[in-house]
Amino acid sequence: MASKKGARNSIILKCTVCGNENYITSKNRKEHPDRLEIKKYCKFCKQETVHKEKK
Numbered sequence: 001m002a003s004k005k006g007a008r009n010s011i012i013l014k015c016t017v018c019g020n021e022n023y024i025t026s027k028n029r030k031e032h033p034d035r036l037e038i039k040k041y042c043k044f045c046k047q048e049t050v051h052k053e054k055k
Contacts, residue, residue, distance in 0.1 A: 007031075013051040015042045023051060 007030040013023040022042055036053040 011036065012054040013038065013040065014054045015045065015049050015051055017049045018042060018044050020044050021054060 008026050008028050010024060010026045012021050013025060013036070014021050020042065022044075023040060025036075027036060038051050039048055040051045041047070042049045042051070
């Protein structure tokens with residue numbers, strides 16, 4: 001049986017203000033090769049900040 005290897009990989013989102021790694025999510029790297037950048041709530045900053053994909 002052939003293994004089904006997808007292009008979806010898990011990524012870690014890091015707060016740009018405090019630098020903490022708060023979220024783990026996944027994305028399809030074939031369709032979206034650029035780094036992900038989302039506004040999410042940071043429990044350490046206690047506000048909504050921009051979170052970027054970690055290297």
